[in-house]
Amino acid sequence: MTGSDWQHLADFAAERSEAGLRRKLRPRELDHHLLDLASNDYLSLSHDPRVIAAAAEALARWGAGATASRLVSGSTRLHADLESALSRHLGAPAALVFSSGYTANIGAITALSDADTLIVSDAHNHASIIDATRLSRAEVRVVPHKSLAAVQEALATRTQPRALVVTESVFSVDGDAADLVALYAICQSAGAVLVVDEAHSVGVVGPLGEGSVSAAGLAGAPGIVITLTLSKSLAAQGGAVVAESVVIDHLVDNARTFIFDTALAPASAAASMAVLRILAREPELPTRLRDVGHDLHRTALAAGWRSPAPQGAVLSLIVGDPDAAVAAQANWRKAGIDVGVFRPPSVPDGLSRLRLTVKAGLRPHDLALVKTQLEFGPPTAMPGSDPRAHPDRELVLGVSRRNAQVPTS
Ligand SMILES: Cc1ncc(COP(=O)(O)O)c(C=O)c1O
Numbered sequence: 334m335t336g337s338d339w340q341h342l343a344d345f346a347a348e349r350s351e352a353g354l355r356r357k358l359r360p361r362e363l364d365h366h367l368l369d370l371a372s373n374d375y376l377s378l379s380h381d382p383r384v385i386a387a388a389a390e391a392l393a394r395w396g397a398g399a400t401a402s403r404l405v406s407g408s409t410r411l412h413a414d415l416e417s418a419l420s421r422h423l424g425a426p427a428a429l430v431f432s433s434g435y436t437a438n439i440g441a442i443t444a445l446s447d448a449d450t451l452i453v454s455d456a457h458n459h460a461s462i463i464d465a466t467r468l469s470r471a472e473v474r475v476v477p478h479k480s481l482a483a484v485q486e487a488l489a490t491r492t493q494p495r496a497l498v499v500t501e502s503v504f505s506v507d508g509d510a511a512d513l514v515a516l517y518a519i520c521q522s523a524g525a526v527l528v529v530d531e532a533h534s535v536g537v538v539g540p541l542g543e544g545s546v547s548a549a550g551l552a553g554a555p556g557i558v559i560t561l562t563l564s565k566s567l568a569a570q571g572g573a574v575v576a577e578s579v580v581i582d583h584l585v586d587n588a589r590t591f592i593f594d595t596a597l598a599p600a601s602a603a604a605s606m607a608v609l610r611i612l613a614r615e616p617e618l619p620t621r622l623r624d625v626g627h628d629l630h631r632t633a634l635a636a637g638w639r640s641p642a643p644q645g646a647v648l649s650l651i652v653g654d655p656d657a658a659v660a661a662q663a664n665w666r667k668a669g670i671d672v673g674v675f676r677p678p679s680v681p682d683g684l685s686r687l688r689l690t691v692k693a694g695l696r697p698h699d700l701a702l703v704k705t706q707l708e709f710g711p712p713t714a715m716p717g718s719d720p721r722a723h724p725d726r727e728l729v730l731g732v733s734r735r736n737a738q739v740p741t742s
Contacts, residue, residue, distance in 0.1 A: 353655035354676055367671040368699050370689040373565035375646040376536050376608065376618050377694025384568055384607045391603035399432075399596035404585075411602040418609045419573050423535070423544055423559060424552025427581040430573045430597045431590060434532050434562025435461040437572030439468060440588030441560050442499065442528060445580070446471040451491040453484050453498045453525075456740045459505050462530060466499070477740045478504075481515050488523035496525035502545035503533040506680055506688070508647030510538075513549040520556060528558045536566020537645040542612055542619040563597075566646075569604035571597040622646055622693040629691060629703060637710040648689040649675075650711065657712045658685035668706050 349355050378384050391411055400406050416428040431437040442465035446452055450471040454462060457478045466473040472493065476483035488496055498520050500511045513529065520527040529546055536542035546552060546559055558580055563571035574584060584591055612618060626643040633640045639651040652658040655676040662674040665687070673688035680686060689703075 379568040387607035388604040395599035434572035436590035440590035444587040503645040510644035567605040569601040626691040
């Protein structure tokens, strides 16, 4: 392996092929006729005429992009309005928008930590959180998924004066939920900050889609920092941090992905603002979405699928073997339904799965189609039957495993 001829990359690719882990980009057609259960457009509002009109007006007025960081070119009224609307919607004092949910996590977590901080991170946290913890100068303890005891232990035995506990509220892959009330109590008694990524909760959890922090009765509570994306329920593209004003002021001065990144495009800000207005007028949308999720989950269990109970819009159907999961996805497409497939390193070895995203806009005949497909049941290769899932596998997968994190406590 010399490096300059890229032979090592070709070798890694061959190893990933052998393990069933190659990824392929496929064209996205405008006129495809598949029912979309793969994207994160949870409220089915990304094509809503009111959302498009708001974005188009902003596009015409402000141009195609933000042109620079807001610290260079200034803040548009659209940025300020969206920040006020987000902080009102989530019940927290202040907000700051970023160009993506990814950069919101990187900016918030790196700016709120240093060498005198311990970061305690759930093993199932999203890649953007993992990357943020790696970029921080903090000591990082990855704790087993949803283990309150491990969080408590990590905080109790820390040597650093400050600590952040970072979790998703509804987890992106399994669709299960963190116990925010218990985590907050642990953080408060240990003098730690709780950072909650609400990417899969805003617009989905709570009567008006205020998110899980609010639904847990913690809206506006001190010591909580919320991160979120505008790219799922909020139908556009971008991210935000919602927190106390002192935190937001600190981010303006210190969050590198705010300072050194071109600002959120004004059209995206306008689109998400339009979604928040629609949510206020159509408060039934989040409840409808959750009801559909529970209905489909009941059908899945009855048909023999292994599937964690959905706490939001994510319905995870575990298949096991990565090739079997890809083949199952192809079958669903043949049946007219586009679903996601998650394989390592996005999920642990042996737990490849189909990932369906429930949408508020599914019509009765869409649901009937999905139920028919669910009723065929899972393919025969089930969890644990992946013959290639063994502990040494990460040694042979080269770059593909570098996204994964394992608990350190
Ligand atoms: C939990 C979580 N956080 C952050 C992100 C990143 O958001 P964005 O796509 O806006 O960068 C995602 C996106 O998939 C996510 O699922």
